[in-house]
Amino acid sequence: MMHMTFNGVRKTNIYLLEGRQKGPFAPLNREITSIGRSHRLRRTDKGLLEIQQPIGYKAITRDDALRIKDEIAAWLVTDSWAPLQFDDELGRTYWSVVDGTLEDLARDSRSVLWRGTVKFLSAYTTGQEHEINVPTTYQSFTIRGQDQTPWTTYTRFTAPRSQYTLETNKGLYVLLNYNFIEGDILRIDYSKREVTLNNKDLAVSVSLSTNWAMLQPGTVQVRASEPTTVTYTERYY
Missing domain, CATH: 2.40.30.200 (Elongation Factor Tu (Ef-tu); domain 3)
Structure with missing residues (x-):
């Protein structure tokens, strides 16, 4: 049944x-x-x-x-x-x-x-949820599903940095201006337009040049200034 x-x-x-x-x-x-x-x-x-x-x-x-x-x-x-x-x-x-x-x-x-x-x-x-491990140089990934989809990120800094960037070859560009230190945990939630550092709001760091965009299905090139895990869920028509 x-x-x-x-x-x-x-x-x-x-x-x-x-x-x-x-x-x-x-x-x-x-x-x-x-x-x-x-x-x-x-x-x-x-x-x-x-x-x-x-x-x-x-x-x-x-x-x-x-x-x-x-x-x-x-x-x-x-x-x-x-x-x-x-x-x-x-x-x-x-x-x-x-x-x-x-x-x-x-x-x-x-x-x-x-x-x-x-x-x-x-x-x-x-559909299913996926994680992609984004390196510091452009790498191609296949975004599964049929429709564009929101995403979240997880980044753990291994050294001090004065900026953080996440970008694709299809329009997504996030620039954060902040003095990050080793051990900092950065999370970004596209749907909420939310940026947190060590579970505290960090919206003040978001540059005006940031272009929020969903992930497009198919092959996309992605890179980040610090190794980052991007999580998304397949979307269908």
């Missing part, structure tokens, strides 16, 4: 039924300017991926059914995006919220089976 895990919780008494509806990728909203036979793509916005998943459970009495309904509500209703994983889609996580309610939830004839359809909206899809 197949199940799903949502927000870190897997309910084995609630199982997946056939009939999942999900597009191969999120809808794309194109802004196109046309002049005669010339067409210019001005912008592309990625929409939300809709996932409709039929579920079922067994309830002998109506009290049992009501208890499980309350259990489903407590499980699936969240205030922010939460990870959704299906047993039959290993390695994929849909960061989702429930949209609407289980309008079709009902008892299956006179049996003990109840069924309904959960509608999720997914903001983005992730």
Whole structure:
């Protein structure tokens, strides 16, 4: 029997039924300017991926059914995006919220089976997490996945430095001006635009020439002024 895990919780008494509806990728909203036979793509916005998943459970009495309904509500209703994983889609996580309610939830004839359809909206899809060890000279790495992805870094300084840089051949450039000493631990979080040194805020060190950019899928050249571990998670359309 197949199940799903949502927000870190897997309910084995609630199982997946056939009939999942999900597009191969999120809808794309194109802004196109046309002049005669010339067409210019001005912008592309990625929409939300809709996932409709039929579920079922067994309830002998109506009290049992009501208890499980309350259990489903407590499980699936969240205030922010939460990870959704299906047993039959290993390695994929849909960061989702429930949209609407289980309008079709009902008892299956006179049996003990109840069924309904959960509608999720997914903001983005992730795969496996990877670490790359970035040296002080340009080295090529393959960024896996289909879509650009955020990243974090970990750096331990082995000698005093007056600057720190991290850069790629595809636009990412981070410059920090600070007197680092041996043993300092530097962390950078792209999503939060957060820079910490020994767990203390170091935003003041970020140069105005810094260009924040996500990692692009495919082959990319990366270097840092101090050996650095960059961590990212695969992203998919």
